Amino acid sequence: MKTRTYLPIETDILNDDRMGALVNNMGVAGYGIYMILLVELRNHKDYCFGSESLKIIMRKYNIKRAKMEAVLYDYDLFTIDQTENGSLLITSDYVTRVMRNYNDAIAKRSIAGKKNADKRWQKENGNTMATEQNKTEQNKTEQNKTSEKTEKKETAAVAAADIDIAAVYGNEIALVDFKKQHIGWEEYLIEALNDRTWMELQAKHSGLGMRFVKYENDIVRMFMDHVLTHGKEYGLHSVGEVKYYFANFVRQATATNKRITDELDRIELDEKTNSQYRFEDIDPTTGTRTYYGKPIPAEAPPRPNNNAIWIEEVQQWM
Numbered sequence: 001m002k003t004r005t006y007l008p009i010e011t012d013i014l015n016d017d018r019m020g021a022l023v024n025n026m027g028v029a030g031y032g033i034y035m036i037l038l039v040e041l042r043n044h045k046d047y048c049f050g051s052e053s054l055k056i057i058m059r060k061y062n063i064k065r066a067k068m069e070a071v072l073y074d075y076d077l078f079t080i081d082q083t084e085n086g087s088l089l090i091t092s093d094y095v096t097r098v099m100r101n102y103n104d105a106i107a108k109r110s111i112a113g114k115k116n117a118d119k120r121w122q123k124e125n126g127n128t129m130a131t132e133q134n135k136t137e138q139n140k141t142e143q144n145k146t147s148e149k150t151e152k153k154e155t156a157a158v159a160a161a162d163i164d165i166a167a168v169y170g171n172e173i174a175l176v177d178f179k180k181q182h183i184g185w186e187e188y189l190i191e192a193l194n195d196r197t198w199m200e201l202q203a204k205h206s207g208l209g210m211r212f213v214k215y216e217n218d219i220v221r222m223f224m225d226h227v228l229t230h231g232k233e234y235g236l237h238s239v240g241e242v243k244y245y246f247a248n249f250v251r252q253a254t255a256t257n258k259r260i261t262d263e264l265d266r267i268e269l270d271e272k273t274n275s276q277y278r279f280e281d282i283d284p285t286t287g288t289r290t291y292y293g294k295p296i297p298a299e300a301p302p303r304p305n306n307n308a309i310w311i312e313e314v315q316q317w318m
Helices: 017-043 051-061 065-074 093-125 129-167 171-181 184-194 195-206 208-215 216-229 239-250 255-276
Strands: 048-050 079-082 088-091 288-291
Touching: 017 051, 017 065, 017 088, 017 093, 017 208, 048 051, 051 065, 051 088, 051 239, 079 239, 088 093, 184 216, 184 239, 195 239, 208 216, 216 239, 216 255, 239 255
Parallel strands: none
Antiparallel strands: 048 088, 079 088
16 A cells, blocks of 8 residues: 655645745746645655756646746745756755654654553563663663753853853954854855855856946845845855855846846936936946947046037036
8 A cells, every 4th residue: 555645734825925926926827836846845855856857847747837937936935956967956945844844743653652552562461671671761861861961061161161251351252262163154155255256157147247246245235135034044054055045046037136136226226316427337347437438538527417528628528
């Protein structure tokens, strides 16, 4: 008889803003594709699958490529990583979480069932070995409790030592020591940003080109806000994981990329409205100033209006 497998579905799954956007934009068809992907992830080892499995799923359920990519990329419902050989690796935080909880519950029930069975067997047969085993387990439990208490005391002692260090050398020293021991996702992000070859690839990958270079700090700020808003800071444990998540964040033709584009449009409009050089074109890389393709001398004052013409002979705008 084939063993049944289960995927717990939380009753408030549709209350998620991302799910609301999915259903609003794609209707029940989008919700259906999402549920198919959850079920397929549940049935794959380690709750993840790659590019080839995705193709099989699309053929199996007759799902168009555009709709599948929209569900995968546009609503931040899945994590899409890229392996070294260029293949995709698709996972879902939802599936990973509910299956972990489900498997933990099953394991606890199994342990409880075995204990109850042992008790019944012991009661019926008066088995001395079962009694000794229970005593051994109790002793192990007591030993674990003792170890936990000892560990807590040692932790408290270390914390007290840290406080003493801070009192003698100042808070700054203690803070530096703490950072050495606990590297956060922000440090991994800084290391990723220092890889300038990789950042140039992200500029191309995003489709933003020179806008990416010019507004890199603003894009990084938006990425950090995105990580904190979605609670992803606790799931980024290496430079590689930060790079993968950033690459998906800026990826062309995604919802996050559109938000980046909209924000850059707003920033540029503000700059153009308030800048004294709003009637000129400025190259973001070289800083060269032009108007209608004509160069403007570096020492020239800002172009006063959209009709002004630079007169070289008198070195002023007319």
